[in-house]
Every structure is written in C-alpha cells, then in structure tokens.
C-alpha cells in the first residue's frame with residue numbers, strides 16, 4: 001500500500017508498505033528520519049516517541065497505515081522554526097545539563113519534554129517524572145534529565 005504522511009510539515013509518500021509495518025520503520029527506513037530510535041519495538045522504552053496529530057505516541061506501536069493522511073512530527077522537526085544549526089531550547093538544555101550519555105533515549109525524551117512544556121510551562125518535579133515515566137534511560141539515573149527539563153522550562157517561560 002502507499003502511505004502519505006505530512007512529516008514535519010512536508011508531505012511524504014512511501015510505496016509498497018506492508019500492512020504490518022510500523023510507523024517507526026517507515027520513518028527510519030523509508031524516509032531516512034533516523035532520529036526516532038528503535039530500542040525495544042514493544043512500546044516499553046519511549047525512544048521512538050513522535051507526535052501523531054499533536055498527540056505523542058510510540059511510533060513502534062502505530063501501524064504505518066494508521067498514520068496515512070495524518071500529521072507526524074518527529075525529533076528532527078523540533079526546531080523547524082529556529083535557524084539552521086541552532087538547537088531547540090529543550091535540546092540545548094539537555095546538552096548543557098549533561099542529560100545525554102549514550103543518547104539512545106534522548107530523541108524520545110526531547111519530544112516528551114517538548115510536549116510536557118507545551119501543556120505545562122512550569123511543571124514541578126513530580127509532574128516532570130510522571131510526564132517522562134514512559135521514557136526509559138539506562139545511563140543517566142534520570143537526575144540530569146530532570147535538571148534539563150527544569151532548565152528548558154525556565155528558558156521557555
């Protein structure tokens with residue numbers, strides 16, 4: 001089947017998509033958007049978090065056909081309105097707070113943090129932890145990630 005998706009504001013098509021193929025596979029393997037990571041492919045780790053029509057989801061759990069005709073925004077699109085080469089404030093905060101180690105969880109955490117701060121510009125620590133509960137990190141122990149979210153929130157307010 002052919003799948004047409006507006007990805008980061010641009011209409012994209014993928015042909016010969018198998019019915020069971022995931023949105024994550026289509027993004028990474030057919031559209032060359034490798035920012036969303038494939039770590040578990042079971043909806044457990046959140047490293048593949050993207051927006052589907054403005055609601056975050058695990059792209060590994062969405063069949064590509066379900067995204068047909070819809071909007072998807074990935075980590076690559078976070079800084080669409082910034083200058084080229086410039087990081088989004090959430091990305092910058094993760095770098096500065098030392099919240100990136102192996103980086104595998106980072107794209108999903110960036111999208112989840114972006115979503116949290118769009119809904120709640122001043123979350124407390126328990127709200128941050130709850131919002132990021134679906135995003136697993138094997139490296140940082142989470143403290144630096146929470147620091148990064150606080151820093152990003154401060155800068156975006």
Ligand code: FES
Nearest residue numbers: 041043045046060
């Ligand atoms: S790869 Fe999708 S939740 Fe882990």
Ligand code: FES
Nearest residue numbers: 102105137138139
């Ligand atoms: S930085 Fe390695 S899994 Fe989070």
